[in-house]
Amino acid sequence: MATGTPLPGRGWPAPRWLVVALPYAWLLAFFLxxxxxxxRIALSDTARALPPYAPHWTGWGEAWNFLQALDLESFATLLGDSLYLDAYLSSLRIAATATLIALLIAFPLAYAMASAPRRWQPALLILVILPFWTSFLIRVYAWMAILRPEGVLDALLRSLGLIDQPLALMNTETAVLIGMVYSYLPFMVLPIYTSLEKLDRSLLEAAADLGAxxxxxxVSIVIPLARPGIYAGCFLVFVPAIGEFVIPDLLGGPETLMIGKVLWTEFFSNRDWPLASAVAILLLLILAVPLLAYQRFARKEAA
Amino acid sequence: MNRLRAPHLLALVFGIAFLYLPILVLVLYSFNASRLVTVWGGFSTRWYAALLQNQALLDAAWLSLKVALVSASLATILGLLSALALARSGRFAGRTLFAGMIAAPLVMPEVITGLALLLLFVGMDAERGFWTVTIAHVTLTACFATIVIQSRLVMLDRSLEEAAQDLGATPLRVFFAITLPMIAPAILAGWLLAFTLSLDDLVLASFTSGPGSTTLPMRIYSSVRLGVTPEINAASTLLITLVATVVVLASLLIKRDALART
Incomplete structure (x- = not known):
């Protein structure tokens, strides 16, 4: 379809190229x-000024000055201070853990959805998607009320007689994991459901008849057939979780170190724009790894 | 396998409960007469009344609504054009870069996109406020709109368009009489997705807004950082109700539309 007949130019009021050019120009200007x-700013000197970086970009004619002014100071700080390395590593660890837990919760859910009677499935699908439409910030906030000391969870467990000390989950890594699994669960359920929905039930019956x-x-039928969905789900949870800001900030407290929060602090509190930019560039380089791995998997799957 | 078995039912109940219980708790406590979040002091709508007195919150809500309406509309137009470009324009110069730029914001951490856009606006010496937030939201949400519309476009049966063309309809006529009505549900879905994402965004808005242009999520965030308050529960409940109503209505509309076509 992608290579089908292009939109003909005849009678098209605006030139056809405008269809491409308009969004292209927008993305070049506001994304690239x-x-x-x-x-550029990651490679600038930190300056206590407004805007807090130097030197200014003054035109193409100064390309040589520009190259001379490049400064790796911010990257040196980034690699020299263990705070930043720790933040990158703990972001990766928290994101990986959240992805694994989300997979463990999402898979049975997606499997049950796909095995439910056909006429239930659209309604179940809407039930899973609907929380994704409600505000992300509000869903994280909902967990603040549940996890805080003397919050809803403490009160519930105490009234059931299960605990006599508050759990003190708020402002811990556990709270961040709960928040992440909760917020990103639909991203894991939907791709797995999509791949399981296409599963041919007669395969399972045949295997059962043969004594499996x-x-x-x-293990040998459902998992392999669900693999594209599992990979897509893991990718969709893992990648955004690494750079997450709202969840660690609201649920993690000052103890939880994540790189999205470090970037925010460097920018808004320390006003070190070159360092914040360097943090962003290094984060992008790290994110490129799962991105390329997933692309390779998708290409292999398509072939 | 057409009947639901016990373990499956358990997985469904547990999964759906996990998704909905926190929201339910939040809604419940918005009607709590007590200011304490764990003590149930009886049913009350006092926090909803308090909302109407909170001018800062109302101003923020109004700004967010304006940003969401404008940015979702612009994003849908850009998304429609991008989807047409990707699905219908065949190969063009720089298609790979274009497709990459469409997909990138979907996985890009918002803190990076926000930082990048702010640095651009500072470099342009643009006054930060309504328009800078709107531009940031268009950039993010147009990509989501593109993907929704594109997936509908590639599934479209081309024979109707070809028939109309063979009967002498101009391409413009074909587009407005055949293509546009057929992809209308996707356009609506794309607009809704863009609208709710914009209404929800905290990070991009925090980077790109200026003094005096605080959006609703920014306002909620700053009071939430200080702790849980029933007033925010009330505001959240209203927001959830609004979005859920719109989404359910839209999906019913789309379903009816799909049924009418079969």
Whole structure:
């Protein structure tokens, strides 16, 4: 379809190229150009001024001065101070843990959805998607009320007699993990459901007739067929979780170190724009790894 | 396998409960007469009344609504054009870069996009406020709109368009009489997605807004950081109700439209 007959130019009021040019220009101006500026500022000196960086970009004619003024100071700070490395590492660790937990919760849910009677499935799908439409910030806030000391969870467990000390989950890494799994769960459920929905039930029945145990059927039929969905779901949870800001800030407290929060602090509190930009560039380089890995998987799957 | 078995039912109940219980708790406590979040002091709508007195919150809500309406509309137009470019324009110079730039904001951490746009606006010496936030939201949400509309475009049966063309309709006529009505549900879905994402965004708005242009999520965030208050619960409940109503109505509309076509 993508290579089908192009929109004919005859009678098209605006020239056909405008269909491409308009969004193209927008993305170049407001997506690509800003990133080049981030790269440029990451390589600038920190200055206590407004805007707090130097030197200024003064024109193409000064290309040589520009190259001479490049400064790796921010990157040196980034690699020299263990705070930043720790933040990158703990972001990766928290995101990976959240992805794994989300997978463990999402898979049974998606499997049950796909095995439910056909006429229930649209309603179940809407039920899973609907929380994704409600505000992200509000969903994180909902967990603040549940996890805070003397919050809803403490009160519930105490009234059931399960605990006598408050759990003190708020402002811990556990709270961040709960928030992440909760917020990103639909991203994991939907792709797995999509791949399981296409699963041919007769395959399972045939395997059962041939004497395969339920466990065997699950491992050698369901899992391989769900693999594209699992990979897509893991990718969709893992990547945004690494750079997440709102969840660690509201649920993690000062103890939880994540790189999105470090970037925010460097920018808004410390006003070190070159350092914040360097943090962003290094984060992008890290994100490129899962991105390329997923692309390779998708290409192999398509072939 | 057409009947629901016990473990499946359990997985469904547990999963759906996990998704909805926190929201339910939040809504419940918005009607709590007590200011304490864990003590139930009886049913009351006092926090909703308090909302109407909170001018700062109302101003922020109004600004967010304006930004969301304008940015969702612009994003849908750009998204429609991008979807047409990707699905219908065949190969063009720089298509790979274009497709990459459409997909990138979907996985880009918002803190990076926000930082990048702010640095651009500072470099342009643009006054930060309504328009800078709107531009940031268009850039993010146009990509989501593109993907929704594009997925509908590539599934479209081309024979109707070709028939109309063969009967002598101009391409413009074909587009408005055939293509546009057929992709209308996707356009609506794309607009809604852009609208709710804009209404929800905290990070991009925090970077790109200026003094005096505080959006609703920014206002909620700053009071939430200080702790849980029933007033924010009330505001959240209103927001959730609004979005859920619109989304359910839209999905019913789209479903009816799909049924009418079969």
């Amino acid at each position: 150009l800003p990133f080049l500026i981030v790269l 145990t339920p466990f065997r059927r699950f």
